[in-house]
Amino acid sequence: MDDLSSPTDHWFDPWATCEGPHLNVLSESITMQVLQAPIKGHQARVRQPKLEQVERVTNIVSSLVANLAVMHRAHLEHRRLAIPLRHTSLTRYDRKGFGHLPHVIEAMAIMGLLVKHPAHIKKRRTGIEATGRLLDALLSGTVAEVGRAEGEETIWLTARMGRNAVGRKLPFELVDYADTEETHQLRAEMEEVNTFLATQRIELQGHRQAGFTLTRRFTLRNVIDPHTFNLHGRLYGGFWESMPKALRDDLRINGEPIADLDYASMFPRLAYARVGAEPPRGDLYAIPGLEEHRAGVKAGFAAILSSSNEMTRLPSGVKEALPVGWTGRRLAAAIGEKHPALVPLFGKDIAMDLMFTESCILVAVLLRLARMGIAALPMHDGVMAQSTQAGAVHCAMVAVAQEQVGLALPVVIK
Numbered sequence: 001m002d003d004l005s006s007p008t009d010h011w012f013d014p015w016a017t018c019e020g021p022h023l024n025v026l027s028e029s030i031t032m033q034v035l036q037a038p039i040k041g042h043q044a045r046v047r048q049p050k051l052e053q054v055e056r057v058t059n060i061v062s063s064l065v066a067n068l069a070v071m072h073r074a075h076l077e078h079r080r081l082a083i084p085l086r087h088t089s090l091t092r093y094d095r096k097g098f099g100h101l102p103h104v105i106e107a108m109a110i111m112g113l114l115v116k117h118p119a120h121i122k123k124r125r126t127g128i129e130a131t132g133r134l135l136d137a138l139l140s141g142t143v144a145e146v147g148r149a150e151g152e153e154t155i156w157l158t159a160r161m162g163r164n165a166v167g168r169k170l171p172f173e174l175v176d177y178a179d180t181e182e183t184h185q186l187r188a189e190m191e192e193v194n195t196f197l198a199t200q201r202i203e204l205q206g207h208r209q210a211g212f213t214l215t216r217r218f219t220l221r222n223v224i225d226p227h228t229f230n231l232h233g234r235l236y237g238g239f240w241e242s243m244p245k246a247l248r249d250d251l252r253i254n255g256e257p258i259a260d261l262d263y264a265s266m267f268p269r270l271a272y273a274r275v276g277a278e279p280p281r282g283d284l285y286a287i288p289g290l291e292e293h294r295a296g297v298k299a300g301f302a303a304i305l306s307s308s309n310e311m312t313r314l315p316s317g318v319k320e321a322l323p324v325g326w327t328g329r330r331l332a333a334a335i336g337e338k339h340p341a342l343v344p345l346f347g348k349d350i351a352m353d354l355m356f357t358e359s360c361i362l363v364a365v366l367l368r369l370a371r372m373g374i375a376a377l378p379m380h381d382g383v384m385a386q387s388t389q390a391g392a393v394h395c396a397m398v399a400v401a402q403e404q405v406g407l408a409l410p411v412v413i414k
Contacts, residue, residue: 006124010078014095015152015213016066020145023065026137031061034107056097059149060104063095066146068130069138070210074239080117080127091176092153108134144208154190154215155183159223175220177227186229189363190216196370202377203252204239213237214378216359219352231352233359235378251384253375259390260414261397262382263361267302268339270354273407277341287334296321300331306351357405364400369393382411 018027034057035049049057064081071078085102105128108114113134117127130138157177161170177183194213202209219232240251251258263269265284272279285297300318304311311328322331336343362378369376369385374392376383385393394411401409 006080006082008077008079009082009124009127010067010071010075010080012067012081012083014063014098015149016063016070016210017059017147017149018062018066018069018145019147019211020142022137022141023069023145024062026134026141027058027062027065030065030108030111030113030134031058033111034061034104037107037110053100056100057104059095059097060101061108063098063149064104064108064128065134065138066210068128068134069141070143070146072130072135072138073141074143074210080129082125082127085119085126091174093156093174093176095149095151142207143210146210148211148213152213152215154194154213155186155229156215156217157220157227157229158217159220159225161223172219173223175223175227182229186216189367190214193363193366193370197375197377200375201252201254202375203255204243204247205250206252209239212239216363218356221349221352231356233356234380235359235362238377240377240384241379248384251377253377253384253386256386256388258377258384259387259393260379260382260384261390261393262379262412262414263358263397263401264410264412266358266381266409267298267305267351267354268342269407269409270357270405271305271342271345271350272339273405274350274354275341275345280338284339287338289334290322293322297331297335301335302351304328304332304335304346305354306349307347308349309347311347361401361404361409364404365397368396368400372396 018024031054035054067081071081083101083105085105087099090096105114105116105126109116109128112132113130114128115131117129119126129135157175158172159175161173163169197214198211214235214237216233216235218229220228221231240248243251248258248260265279268284269279283294285294285301287297290297296318299321300314303315303318311332314322314326314328314331318331319326332346336346358381362380362383365383366376366378369383369392372392374385374389374396376385376393383393383397390413394413397411398409401407
């Protein structure tokens with residue numbers, strides 16, 4: 001999972017595909033041109049493509065067009081589509097039939113539809129962007145015509161890979177596990193959630209959004225560990241997850257504004273449950289001296305519980321969210337003073353265990369709401385739902401938490 005890309009890059013998603021009439025016509029036209037391109041070294045001769053080749057090129061072009069549509073229409077901050085062109089063995093996470101991706105990109109570049117930017121070894125992947133008539137066609141379309149291909153894996157298993165020679169964390173790696181009755185059940189749950197959400201109208205600023213697939217991602221502490229599915233487990237894949245809070249006000253579900261419902265201070269409450277203690281009243285992230293820096297405290301709390309030893313240095317994101325002069329030791333001491341019962345958990349790397357419990361609660365909430373006909377968009381420790389359904393969602397969240405972990409977790413509507 002090495003991410004050799006720039007902040008200005010949009011990562012290529014092979015499972016994105018054209019589904020609407022405008023993008024389908026565009027994709028089919030380009031596919032025909034690619035298939036009719038002369039054979040390299042035999043400019044006067046055009047070979048008759050086999051049916052298998054036609055299918056593969058069709059899928060590749062459709063995916064490229066869909067990805068470029070999303071980048072040029074919905075992610076204006078991105079300038080290039082980062083393409084992984086390295087040949088590796090296929091796993092359950094890969095979309096089959098994309099071996100000709102480099103050749104299709106080359107053909108589209110020759111046709112004047114793409115600009116191809118070369119890769120920089122160990123720094124940045126090959127990048128492409130639409131140009132000419134392809135760019136004009138994409139800018140006149142809509143991302144609502146971008147869907148998902150069938151067969152996408154929704155249960156991911158990753159492994160920590162330790163640190164390099166200078167102490168930096170290495171990227172997590174995807175694990176190609178064998179299916180069991182447990183993974184079949186986990187996948188069935190995600191399929192039920194995704195199938196239901198696909199029937200709902202989700203809009204941002206009045207526009208339908210591209211299709212998405214929620215995935216549940218589990219983690220191993222070490223790549224040599226047995227393949228288990230009881231760490232992490234949070235859901236990813238929703239376009240709303242990285243959206244600025246201010247923009248969420250422009251979300252609509254089936255034409256209605258959203259209500260944002262969270263489990264209040266869920267992470268520390270699950271930590272208290274783990275040690276069998278009762279949490280104090282009020283906001284558990286309200287630390288004396290840091291009342292105006294709640295986001296930093298929340299991130300620092302998670303970092304302390306994620307560390308496998310004493311946290312002496314703050315992660316960069318946490319440090320930036322706290323006042324000047326705060327260190328890992330100082331933050332741990334301040335949190336420990338407010339939550340002495342949790343001090344034995346500091347530096348014990350139990351955050352992924354808590355995330356797993358959190359994710360089990362959230363998946364159960366999504367399933368219950370789907371069966372009630374209520375669409376909810378997950379946000380790790382909460383959901384966004386239609387405002388008129390806020391009361392029903394609140395009741396469901398409280399009931400599920402009680403059933404799952406025997407806790408009366410408070411739920412707040414933002």
